[in-house]
Amino acid sequence: MDLDLRATLAVHGLRARPPVRRRAGAGPSDDGHWSLGGGGGAATLPIVEDSPFELRESGVLTRDGVVVEDALLEPVLRPRFYDLTTADGVPYEKLARLHGTEVLATTVVQTCIRYTAEETRCRFCTIEESLRAGATTQVKQPGQLAEVVEAAVRLDGIRQVVMTTGTSNGPDRGAKHLARCVAAVLERVPGLPIQIQIEPPVDLTWIRRLKDAGATAVGIHVESLDQGVRERWTPGKASVPLARYEEAWAEAVRVFGANRVSTYLLIGLGEDPDELVAGAERLIAMGVYPFVVPYRPLEGSLAHADGVPAPDPLTLVRVTRRVAGALRAAGMRGADQGAGCAACGACSALGAVGG
Ligand code: SF4
Numbered sequence: 606m607d608l609d610l611r612a613t614l615a616v617h618g619l620r621a622r623p624p625v626r627r628r629a630g631a632g633p634s635d636d637g638h639w640s641l642g643g644g645g646g647a648a649t650l651p652i653v654e655d656s657p658f659e660l661r662e663s664g665v666l667t668r669d670g671v672v673v674e675d676a677l678l679e680p681v682l683r684p685r686f687y688d689l690t691t692a693d694g695v696p697y698e699k700l701a702r703l704h705g706t707e708v709l710a711t712t713v714v715q716t717c718i719r720y721t722a723e724e725t726r727c728r729f730c731t732i733e734e735s736l737r738a739g740a741t742t743q744v745k746q747p748g749q750l751a752e753v754v755e756a757a758v759r760l761d762g763i764r765q766v767v768m769t770t771g772t773s774n775g776p777d778r779g780a781k782h783l784a785r786c787v788a789a790v791l792e793r794v795p796g797l798p799i800q801i802q803i804e805p806p807v808d809l810t811w812i813r814r815l816k817d818a819g820a821t822a823v824g825i826h827v828e829s830l831d832q833g834v835r836e837r838w839t840p841g842k843a844s845v846p847l848a849r850y851e852e853a854w855a856e857a858v859r860v861f862g863a864n865r866v867s868t869y870l871l872i873g874l875g876e877d878p879d880e881l882v883a884g885a886e887r888l889i890a891m892g893v894y895p896f897v898v899p900y901r902p903l904e905g906s907l908a909h910a911d912g913v914p915a916p917d918p919l920t921l922v923r924v925t926r927r928v929a930g931a932l933r934a935a936g937m938r939g940a941d942q943g944a945g946c947a948a949c950g951a952c953s954a955l956g957a958v959g960g
Pocket residue numbers: 632633649704705708710767945946947949950951952953
């Protein structure tokens with residue numbers, strides 16, 4: 606799928622009823638999951654009921670009723686592990702979800718110190734909404750995750766795992782529980798690539814301990830490199846200075862290696878596009894993969910309540926093309942992360958231009 610169509614769909618979404626979709630929770634959601642024809646990988650696209658795009662049951666994509674010729678979207682089928690339940694009665698589907706075609710993703714702790722008060726909550730985030738809706742559990746136990754991952758690998762061909770977490774109060778910022786979960790999963794399925802996602806721990810030795818637990822890659826997500834944007838959009842996280850993120854990224858590259866570290870950069874928070882690209886280039890020079898994705902107005906988030914729209918597709922196309930060019934020039938491919946969002950690529954348009 607070409608970049609213009611990929612970006613337009615990422616912004617406008619589509620009307621569709623795919624078998625695998627996700628409401629609320631951590632990261633991008635309110636979307637459906639497809640695989641792109643011609644070996645184009647996976648795509649998560651927002652489900653938007655008044656979108657001009659419609660994916661009909663026949664598989665034909667239309668825009669304002671006119672067939673879009675070069676679209677090939679194959680729905681990802683409901684995985685078999687969703688029908689299983691742990692010995693203590695928790696449906697596997699509440700513990701981990703299929704993302705794209707081959708990623709198992711879980712939020713090991715579904716609550717976050719930043720989310721408690723609106724003054725500190727990230728305005729795009731809905732991490733606790735899926736918990737409130739009863740779609741997930743607050744804390745996933747390492748043994749439960751090992752059980753789910755083993756089944757998802759065996760029954761549904763899962764090839765990598767993403768573990769994220771709400772931020773805890775402790776100096777590990779949630780890394781301790783992540784390390785336990787990584788170790789338990791690898792004991793059950795040795796060698797499976799796992800990415801963990803955390804805020805910079807107060808105690809940076811946790812980065813080494815996560816690597817020692819067996820993690821393949823790490824995401825330390827800043828969302829914006831513009832301090833003014835951070836203060837407006839991620840006021841709690843903005844209390845952690847950008848300099849601290851840089852220290853954490855540098856330590857993570859030292860421990861995990863170049864292009865095994867990534868960060869989300871959101872397009873559409875009001876940042877200057879040239880500065881966003883320049884910041885992405887600085888990250889690339891450090892060995893950190895800037896996973897650029899459009900801001901999604903998720904139902905239940907503060908920004909959605911304020912009516913903040915998704916970015917315009919043209920800005921998304923321009924930024925994505927320039928960042929992908931810088932990644933190619935540096936020889937950094939998302940797939941080389943081994944695990945994680947950059948390796949999956951479904952929530953970004955970078956994959957459409959070789960990022
Ligand atoms: S890019 Fe990340 S959040 Fe998006 S589908 Fe892939 S693993 Fe999930």
